[in-house]
Amino acid sequence: xxxxxxxxxxxxxxxxxxxxxxxxxxxxxxxxxxxxxxxxxxxxxxxxxxxxxxxxxxxxxxxxxxxxxxxxxxxxxxxxxxxxxxxxxxxxxxxxxxxxxxxxxxxxxxxxxxxxxxxxxxxxxxxxxxxxxxxxxxxxxxxxxxxxxxxxxxxxxxxxxxxxxxxxxxxxxxxxxxxxxxxxxxxxxxxxxxxxxxxxxxxxxxxxxxxxxxxxxxxxxxxxxxxxxxxxxxxxxxxxxxxxxxxxxxxxxxxxxxxxxxxxxxxxxxxxxxxxxxxxxxxxxxxxxxxxxxxxxxxxxxxxxxxxxxxxxxxxxxxxxxxxxxxxxxxxxxxxxxxxxxxxxxxxxxxxxxxxxxxxxxxxxxxxxxxxxxxxxxxxxxxxx
Numbered sequence: 001x002x003x004x005x006x007x008x009x010x011x012x013x014x015x016x017x018x019x020x021x022x023x024x025x026x027x028x029x030x031x032x033x034x035x036x037x038x039x040x041x042x043x044x045x046x047x048x049x050x051x052x053x054x055x056x057x058x059x060x061x062x063x064x065x066x067x068x069x070x071x072x073x074x075x076x077x078x079x080x081x082x083x084x085x086x087x088x089x090x091x092x093x094x095x096x097x098x099x100x101x102x103x104x105x106x107x108x109x110x111x112x113x114x115x116x117x118x119x120x121x122x123x124x125x126x127x128x129x130x131x132x133x134x135x136x137x138x139x140x141x142x143x144x145x146x147x148x149x150x151x152x153x154x155x156x157x158x159x160x161x162x163x164x165x166x167x168x169x170x171x172x173x174x175x176x177x178x179x180x181x182x183x184x185x186x187x188x189x190x191x192x193x194x195x196x197x198x199x200x201x202x203x204x205x206x207x208x209x210x211x212x213x214x215x216x217x218x219x220x221x222x223x224x225x226x227x228x229x230x231x232x233x234x235x236x237x238x239x240x241x242x243x244x245x246x247x248x249x250x251x252x253x254x255x256x257x258x259x260x261x262x263x264x265x266x267x268x269x270x271x272x273x274x275x276x277x278x279x280x281x282x283x284x285x286x287x288x289x290x291x292x293x294x295x296x297x298x299x300x301x302x303x304x305x306x307x308x309x310x311x312x313x314x315x316x317x318x319x320x321x322x323x324x325x326x327x328x329x330x331x332x333x334x335x336x337x338x339x340x341x342x343x344x345x346x347x348x349x350x351x352x353x354x355x356x357x358x359x360x361x362x363x364x365x366x367x368x369x370x371x372x373x374x375x376x377x378x379x380x381x382x383x384x385x
Contacts, residue, residue: 027270029263032233032253033175036271038311039183039239039246041304044354045271045311050176051157054252057227058100058123059237060165060173062181063146063158068116068131069189070149079113083134085126093125093164102127103206114203116192121201122208123226125164132163139163150177153184154339167229175250182224182237182248196223196239213261214238219268226260227252234260240268247271274314281308284360287343288324292363295332301360302326302341308355310345319347324357334363 027036027046033054036046044050071077085094090106093099102124104110115131118124129139136142139162146160158173158181165171173181186193199216200209214221220240227235235252249267254260281287286301287308302324312319326341334340338359345353 027267027274029251029267030254030259031235031251031263033235033251034267035175035179035248035250036267037179037183037248038309039186039248041306041308042180042183042356043309043311044176045247045275045352046267047351047354048175050179051174053157053172053174054235055167055229055232056158056165056171056173056178056252057229057232057235058165059178059225059227059235059250059252060160060171061119061123061128061163062178062185062225062237063150063155063160064128064131064142064163065116065119065192066153066181066185067135067142067146067149068112069185069192071135072112072192073189077112077135079111079116081112081134082109083112083115083130084109085130086133088139089126089129089133092166093127093129097125099125099166100211101125102203102208104130104204117195117198117201118203120195120225121198121210123211125166128163150181154180165227165229167231175252178237178250179248182239182250185224186239186246186248193223196225212236212238213257214264214268217261217265219265220272221264221268228257236260236264238264238268240272242272275311276314278310278312279307280310283307286360287357288341290326290340290359291329292334293329293331294365295330295334295363296365297361297363300330300334300340300363302357303360304343304355305358308343311353312345313347313352316347316352319352321346326357330363332363332365334359336360336362 034048035050037044085104085108094101095103100123102118102122104126115127118127132139132142136145142163143161150158155177158177161168161170211226221238223239224237234254234257238249240247251263283306284303286303288302289299290302291299323344324341336359339356340359341357343355343357
Protein backbone atom coordinates (compact mmCIF):
# COMPACT_ATOMS: atom_id res chain seq x y z
CA UNK A 1 0.00 0.00 0.00
CA UNK A 2 1.43 3.33 -1.03
CA UNK A 3 0.62 4.88 2.35
CA UNK A 4 3.24 2.66 4.03
CA UNK A 5 5.86 4.97 2.58
CA UNK A 6 4.48 8.04 4.35
CA UNK A 7 6.70 9.44 7.08
CA UNK A 8 4.32 10.59 9.82
CA UNK A 9 5.82 13.37 11.92
CA UNK A 10 3.82 14.50 14.97
CA UNK A 11 4.60 18.19 15.31
CA UNK A 12 3.35 19.78 18.56
CA UNK A 13 3.11 23.50 17.86
CA UNK A 14 2.90 26.26 20.44
CA UNK A 15 1.10 28.68 18.13
CA UNK A 16 -1.28 28.23 15.25
CA UNK A 17 0.77 30.75 13.29
CA UNK A 18 3.55 28.18 13.11
CA UNK A 19 1.50 25.92 10.86
CA UNK A 20 2.94 26.04 7.36
CA UNK A 21 0.74 27.90 4.86
CA UNK A 22 -0.32 26.30 1.61
CA UNK A 23 0.53 29.30 -0.54
CA UNK A 24 3.28 27.54 -2.48
CA UNK A 25 1.07 24.94 -4.17
CA UNK A 26 1.54 24.22 -7.85
CA UNK A 27 -1.74 25.85 -8.90
CA UNK A 28 -1.34 29.57 -9.45
CA UNK A 29 -4.30 31.93 -9.44
CA UNK A 30 -4.69 35.66 -9.92
CA UNK A 31 -7.16 35.71 -7.04
CA UNK A 32 -5.93 37.42 -3.89
CA UNK A 33 -7.80 34.87 -1.77
CA UNK A 34 -8.54 31.28 -2.79
CA UNK A 35 -9.65 27.98 -1.29
CA UNK A 36 -10.41 24.61 -2.85
CA UNK A 37 -12.20 22.20 -0.50
CA UNK A 38 -13.28 18.59 -0.77
CA UNK A 39 -16.94 18.73 0.23
CA UNK A 40 -17.16 15.27 1.78
CA UNK A 41 -14.24 15.54 4.21
CA UNK A 42 -13.64 19.28 4.48
CA UNK A 43 -10.10 18.70 3.23
CA UNK A 44 -8.39 21.84 1.92
CA UNK A 45 -6.66 21.17 -1.41
CA UNK A 46 -5.64 24.77 -2.10
CA UNK A 47 -5.08 27.56 0.39
CA UNK A 48 -4.14 31.08 -0.65
CA UNK A 49 -4.62 33.58 2.18
CA UNK A 50 -7.59 31.46 3.25
CA UNK A 51 -7.74 32.92 6.76
CA UNK A 52 -7.15 36.57 5.94
CA UNK A 53 -10.11 38.91 6.32
CA UNK A 54 -11.88 39.93 3.16
CA UNK A 55 -14.92 41.99 2.24
CA UNK A 56 -17.40 39.29 1.21
CA UNK A 57 -19.66 41.55 -0.89
CA UNK A 58 -22.75 39.70 -2.15
CA UNK A 59 -21.28 36.37 -1.10
CA UNK A 60 -22.60 37.49 2.32
CA UNK A 61 -26.04 36.60 0.99
CA UNK A 62 -25.16 32.94 1.56
CA UNK A 63 -25.34 33.71 5.30
CA UNK A 64 -28.69 35.44 4.79
CA UNK A 65 -29.95 32.33 3.00
CA UNK A 66 -28.63 30.09 5.78
CA UNK A 67 -30.82 31.95 8.27
CA UNK A 68 -33.87 31.89 5.97
CA UNK A 69 -33.47 28.17 5.22
CA UNK A 70 -33.13 27.47 8.96
CA UNK A 71 -36.39 29.29 9.68
CA UNK A 72 -38.11 27.43 6.85
CA UNK A 73 -36.83 24.06 8.06
CA UNK A 74 -37.90 24.80 11.64
CA UNK A 75 -41.38 25.76 10.50
CA UNK A 76 -41.00 29.35 11.70
CA UNK A 77 -41.44 30.55 8.13
CA UNK A 78 -43.30 29.40 5.03
CA UNK A 79 -42.46 29.91 1.36
CA UNK A 80 -45.98 31.31 0.98
CA UNK A 81 -45.51 33.99 3.65
CA UNK A 82 -45.35 37.53 2.33
CA UNK A 83 -42.86 40.17 3.45
CA UNK A 84 -43.24 43.93 3.19
CA UNK A 85 -40.98 46.01 0.95
CA UNK A 86 -40.02 48.89 3.22
CA UNK A 87 -38.61 52.21 2.15
CA UNK A 88 -35.23 51.01 3.40
CA UNK A 89 -35.41 47.87 1.23
CA UNK A 90 -36.62 49.88 -1.77
CA UNK A 91 -34.19 52.79 -1.41
CA UNK A 92 -31.09 50.80 -0.33
CA UNK A 93 -31.58 47.75 -2.50
CA UNK A 94 -34.18 48.62 -5.11
CA UNK A 95 -34.01 50.13 -8.57
CA UNK A 96 -33.11 53.55 -7.14
CA UNK A 97 -29.91 52.14 -5.62
CA UNK A 98 -28.25 51.18 -8.89
CA UNK A 99 -27.24 47.78 -7.50
CA UNK A 100 -28.52 44.28 -8.15
CA UNK A 101 -32.28 44.23 -7.53
CA UNK A 102 -35.51 42.35 -8.16
CA UNK A 103 -37.30 45.70 -8.76
CA UNK A 104 -39.78 45.16 -5.93
CA UNK A 105 -42.24 48.02 -5.56
CA UNK A 106 -42.27 50.24 -2.48
CA UNK A 107 -44.89 49.23 0.13
CA UNK A 108 -45.74 46.03 -1.74
CA UNK A 109 -45.66 42.49 -0.35
CA UNK A 110 -43.64 39.67 -1.92
CA UNK A 111 -43.76 35.93 -1.24
CA UNK A 112 -40.80 34.49 0.62
CA UNK A 113 -40.21 31.97 -2.18
CA UNK A 114 -39.83 34.79 -4.71
CA UNK A 115 -37.54 36.74 -2.39
CA UNK A 116 -35.34 33.66 -1.91
CA UNK A 117 -35.12 33.01 -5.65
CA UNK A 118 -34.24 36.64 -6.25
CA UNK A 119 -31.41 36.53 -3.71
CA UNK A 120 -29.98 33.33 -5.20
CA UNK A 121 -30.43 34.00 -8.91
CA UNK A 122 -30.44 37.80 -9.26
CA UNK A 123 -28.57 38.71 -6.05
CA UNK A 124 -31.41 41.11 -5.31
CA UNK A 125 -30.44 43.51 -2.53
CA UNK A 126 -34.04 44.60 -2.01
CA UNK A 127 -35.06 40.95 -1.63
CA UNK A 128 -32.29 40.30 0.91
CA UNK A 129 -33.29 43.34 3.01
CA UNK A 130 -36.97 42.35 2.87
CA UNK A 131 -36.09 38.87 4.16
CA UNK A 132 -33.91 40.33 6.92
CA UNK A 133 -36.58 42.79 8.05
CA UNK A 134 -39.29 40.15 7.79
CA UNK A 135 -37.36 37.83 10.13
CA UNK A 136 -35.62 40.25 12.47
CA UNK A 137 -37.58 43.48 12.18
CA UNK A 138 -34.38 45.35 11.33
CA UNK A 139 -31.16 44.43 9.58
CA UNK A 140 -29.28 45.04 12.83
CA UNK A 141 -31.34 42.40 14.64
CA UNK A 142 -31.03 40.06 11.68
CA UNK A 143 -27.25 40.53 11.82
CA UNK A 144 -27.22 39.24 15.40
CA UNK A 145 -29.29 36.24 14.35
CA UNK A 146 -26.89 35.58 11.48
CA UNK A 147 -23.81 35.82 13.70
CA UNK A 148 -25.27 33.39 16.23
CA UNK A 149 -25.85 30.84 13.48
CA UNK A 150 -22.43 31.57 11.98
CA UNK A 151 -20.75 30.60 15.26
CA UNK A 152 -22.78 27.39 15.38
CA UNK A 153 -21.64 26.55 11.87
CA UNK A 154 -18.02 27.20 12.84
CA UNK A 155 -17.41 30.46 10.97
CA UNK A 156 -14.95 31.77 13.53
CA UNK A 157 -13.53 34.62 11.44
CA UNK A 158 -16.70 36.22 10.10
CA UNK A 159 -19.02 39.01 11.18
CA UNK A 160 -22.26 40.05 9.47
CA UNK A 161 -24.04 43.35 10.01
CA UNK A 162 -26.26 43.44 6.92
CA UNK A 163 -28.04 40.94 4.71
CA UNK A 164 -26.75 42.16 1.36
CA UNK A 165 -22.98 42.44 1.55
CA UNK A 166 -23.10 46.15 0.79
CA UNK A 167 -19.87 47.73 2.06
CA UNK A 168 -19.53 48.07 5.82
CA UNK A 169 -16.21 48.06 7.74
CA UNK A 170 -17.70 45.71 10.35
CA UNK A 171 -18.78 43.10 7.80
CA UNK A 172 -16.04 40.61 7.00
CA UNK A 173 -15.29 36.96 6.39
CA UNK A 174 -12.51 34.71 5.03
CA UNK A 175 -12.24 32.40 2.05
CA UNK A 176 -12.18 29.40 4.39
CA UNK A 177 -15.31 30.54 6.23
CA UNK A 178 -17.16 31.08 2.95
CA UNK A 179 -16.22 27.55 1.84
CA UNK A 180 -17.45 26.17 5.18
CA UNK A 181 -20.67 28.14 4.77
CA UNK A 182 -21.21 26.70 1.28
CA UNK A 183 -20.58 23.20 2.62
CA UNK A 184 -23.10 23.77 5.40
CA UNK A 185 -25.78 24.96 2.97
CA UNK A 186 -25.32 21.95 0.68
CA UNK A 187 -25.27 19.45 3.55
CA UNK A 188 -28.11 20.89 5.61
CA UNK A 189 -30.57 22.10 3.00
CA UNK A 190 -30.49 19.69 0.03
CA UNK A 191 -34.12 20.55 -0.73
CA UNK A 192 -33.16 24.16 -1.49
CA UNK A 193 -29.75 23.66 -3.12
CA UNK A 194 -31.12 23.04 -6.68
CA UNK A 195 -32.28 26.67 -6.71
CA UNK A 196 -28.66 27.76 -7.10
CA UNK A 197 -28.46 26.08 -10.52
CA UNK A 198 -31.62 27.66 -11.96
CA UNK A 199 -30.54 29.63 -15.06
CA UNK A 200 -33.05 32.46 -14.76
CA UNK A 201 -35.87 33.93 -12.72
CA UNK A 202 -38.87 35.87 -13.94
CA UNK A 203 -40.89 37.88 -11.45
CA UNK A 204 -43.45 40.62 -12.12
CA UNK A 205 -42.75 40.12 -15.86
CA UNK A 206 -39.06 40.94 -15.38
CA UNK A 207 -36.70 38.19 -16.59
CA UNK A 208 -33.19 38.08 -15.17
CA UNK A 209 -30.41 35.56 -15.75
CA UNK A 210 -28.40 33.84 -13.04
CA UNK A 211 -25.30 35.90 -12.29
CA UNK A 212 -23.14 32.76 -12.02
CA UNK A 213 -21.69 32.57 -15.53
CA UNK A 214 -20.03 29.21 -14.76
CA UNK A 215 -23.40 27.46 -14.91
CA UNK A 216 -23.48 27.66 -18.69
CA UNK A 217 -19.91 26.45 -19.33
CA UNK A 218 -20.78 22.75 -19.15
CA UNK A 219 -18.18 21.87 -16.48
CA UNK A 220 -20.71 20.70 -13.90
CA UNK A 221 -20.90 23.80 -11.70
CA UNK A 222 -24.26 24.00 -9.90
CA UNK A 223 -23.76 26.90 -7.43
CA UNK A 224 -23.37 29.11 -5.51
CA UNK A 225 -22.85 32.91 -5.37
CA UNK A 226 -20.93 35.75 -6.96
CA UNK A 227 -19.89 39.01 -5.29
CA UNK A 228 -18.38 42.35 -6.22
CA UNK A 229 -17.66 45.79 -4.82
CA UNK A 230 -15.29 48.43 -6.10
CA UNK A 231 -13.01 48.02 -3.09
CA UNK A 232 -12.95 44.23 -2.87
CA UNK A 233 -12.97 43.26 -6.54
CA UNK A 234 -14.76 40.25 -7.99
CA UNK A 235 -15.30 37.02 -6.09
CA UNK A 236 -17.28 33.80 -6.24
CA UNK A 237 -18.22 30.76 -4.19
CA UNK A 238 -18.41 27.77 -6.54
CA UNK A 239 -19.40 24.13 -6.20
CA UNK A 240 -19.44 21.19 -8.60
CA UNK A 241 -19.87 17.42 -8.34
CA UNK A 242 -16.90 15.33 -9.44
CA UNK A 243 -17.11 11.55 -10.01
CA UNK A 244 -19.23 10.87 -6.95
CA UNK A 245 -17.58 13.57 -4.86
CA UNK A 246 -18.00 17.35 -4.76
CA UNK A 247 -15.63 20.30 -4.77
CA UNK A 248 -16.14 23.75 -3.27
CA UNK A 249 -14.03 26.70 -4.42
CA UNK A 250 -13.80 30.29 -3.22
CA UNK A 251 -11.96 33.03 -5.08
CA UNK A 252 -11.94 36.75 -4.38
CA UNK A 253 -10.06 39.91 -5.22
CA UNK A 254 -10.08 39.57 -9.01
CA UNK A 255 -9.99 42.52 -11.39
CA UNK A 256 -12.87 41.79 -13.78
CA UNK A 257 -15.94 39.63 -14.19
CA UNK A 258 -14.25 37.76 -17.04
CA UNK A 259 -11.17 37.12 -14.93
CA UNK A 260 -13.37 35.78 -12.12
CA UNK A 261 -15.05 33.32 -14.48
CA UNK A 262 -11.78 32.12 -15.98
CA UNK A 263 -9.95 31.72 -12.67
CA UNK A 264 -12.87 29.84 -11.13
CA UNK A 265 -13.11 27.58 -14.18
CA UNK A 266 -9.40 26.81 -14.00
CA UNK A 267 -9.48 26.07 -10.28
CA UNK A 268 -12.50 23.74 -10.46
CA UNK A 269 -11.06 21.95 -13.52
CA UNK A 270 -7.70 21.49 -11.77
CA UNK A 271 -9.46 20.11 -8.72
CA UNK A 272 -11.38 17.61 -10.85
CA UNK A 273 -8.48 16.43 -12.99
CA UNK A 274 -5.27 17.20 -11.15
CA UNK A 275 -5.49 14.71 -8.27
CA UNK A 276 -5.47 10.97 -7.72
CA UNK A 277 -7.46 9.62 -4.78
CA UNK A 278 -5.86 7.30 -2.22
CA UNK A 279 -7.87 6.05 0.81
CA UNK A 280 -5.68 5.86 3.92
CA UNK A 281 -7.71 6.04 7.13
CA UNK A 282 -11.12 4.41 7.53
CA UNK A 283 -13.79 6.12 9.65
CA UNK A 284 -12.84 6.34 13.37
CA UNK A 285 -9.23 5.21 12.74
CA UNK A 286 -6.96 7.19 15.09
CA UNK A 287 -4.41 9.21 13.14
CA UNK A 288 -2.37 10.49 16.12
CA UNK A 289 -2.60 11.49 19.77
CA UNK A 290 -2.53 15.02 21.21
CA UNK A 291 -1.16 15.76 24.68
CA UNK A 292 -3.61 17.17 27.25
CA UNK A 293 -2.24 19.26 30.11
CA UNK A 294 -3.89 18.74 33.49
CA UNK A 295 -6.63 16.41 32.24
CA UNK A 296 -8.06 13.12 33.47
CA UNK A 297 -6.16 11.56 30.55
CA UNK A 298 -2.67 12.51 29.40
CA UNK A 299 -3.64 12.44 25.71
CA UNK A 300 -6.59 12.14 23.36
CA UNK A 301 -6.88 10.41 20.01
CA UNK A 302 -7.38 12.40 16.81
CA UNK A 303 -9.55 11.19 13.91
CA UNK A 304 -11.10 12.58 10.76
CA UNK A 305 -14.77 13.51 10.65
CA UNK A 306 -15.26 10.51 8.38
CA UNK A 307 -12.80 8.39 6.44
CA UNK A 308 -9.66 10.22 5.32
CA UNK A 309 -8.58 10.11 1.70
CA UNK A 310 -5.44 11.65 0.26
CA UNK A 311 -5.77 13.80 -2.82
CA UNK A 312 -2.30 13.57 -4.34
CA UNK A 313 -1.27 15.81 -7.23
CA UNK A 314 -0.75 13.66 -10.30
CA UNK A 315 2.92 13.23 -11.15
CA UNK A 316 4.18 14.77 -7.90
CA UNK A 317 7.53 13.61 -6.51
CA UNK A 318 8.57 12.93 -2.88
CA UNK A 319 4.93 12.40 -2.05
CA UNK A 320 3.41 12.10 0.44
CA UNK A 321 4.97 13.23 3.71
CA UNK A 322 2.51 13.83 6.56
CA UNK A 323 2.53 15.90 9.74
CA UNK A 324 -0.11 16.29 12.39
CA UNK A 325 -0.28 19.77 13.87
CA UNK A 326 -2.21 21.18 16.77
CA UNK A 327 -1.93 24.01 19.27
CA UNK A 328 -0.69 22.23 22.33
CA UNK A 329 -0.60 20.95 24.83
CA UNK A 330 -4.38 21.00 24.94
CA UNK A 331 -6.08 22.23 28.11
CA UNK A 332 -9.21 20.56 29.48
CA UNK A 333 -12.01 20.28 28.99
CA UNK A 334 -11.45 18.77 25.55
CA UNK A 335 -14.80 17.74 24.09
CA UNK A 336 -15.46 14.67 21.98
CA UNK A 337 -15.84 15.81 18.37
CA UNK A 338 -13.99 19.09 18.96
CA UNK A 339 -11.63 20.06 16.15
CA UNK A 340 -8.18 20.25 17.67
CA UNK A 341 -5.70 19.67 14.85
CA UNK A 342 -4.95 19.06 11.19
CA UNK A 343 -3.39 16.34 9.11
CA UNK A 344 -1.06 18.10 6.67
CA UNK A 345 0.12 16.33 3.53
CA UNK A 346 3.24 17.50 1.68
CA UNK A 347 4.62 16.65 -1.75
CA UNK A 348 8.14 17.85 -2.50
CA UNK A 349 7.98 20.14 0.56
CA UNK A 350 4.78 21.76 -0.71
CA UNK A 351 1.64 21.59 1.44
CA UNK A 352 -1.03 20.06 -0.80
CA UNK A 353 -3.75 19.08 1.65
CA UNK A 354 -5.13 19.96 5.09
CA UNK A 355 -7.66 17.66 6.75
CA UNK A 356 -9.32 18.64 10.07
CA UNK A 357 -8.82 16.24 13.00
CA UNK A 358 -11.22 15.84 15.92
CA UNK A 359 -10.96 14.54 19.48
CA UNK A 360 -12.17 10.95 19.93
CA UNK A 361 -13.25 11.44 23.55
CA UNK A 362 -14.00 14.05 26.19
CA UNK A 363 -11.14 14.77 28.60
CA UNK A 364 -12.18 16.58 31.78
CA UNK A 365 -9.99 18.57 34.15
CA UNK A 366 -7.81 16.28 36.27
CA UNK A 367 -7.04 16.26 40.00
CA UNK A 368 -4.22 18.15 41.70
CA UNK A 369 -1.81 15.22 41.38
CA UNK A 370 -2.36 15.02 37.62
CA UNK A 371 -1.89 18.76 37.22
CA UNK A 372 1.34 18.71 39.23
CA UNK A 373 2.74 15.79 37.26
CA UNK A 374 1.83 17.40 33.94
CA UNK A 375 3.28 20.76 35.04
CA UNK A 376 6.61 19.12 35.82
CA UNK A 377 6.64 17.29 32.50
CA UNK A 378 5.66 20.33 30.47
CA UNK A 379 8.19 22.53 32.21
CA UNK A 380 10.88 19.99 31.42
CA UNK A 381 9.86 20.03 27.75
CA UNK A 382 9.73 23.82 27.72
CA UNK A 383 6.06 23.99 26.76
CA UNK A 384 4.94 26.26 29.56
CA UNK A 385 5.52 30.04 29.37
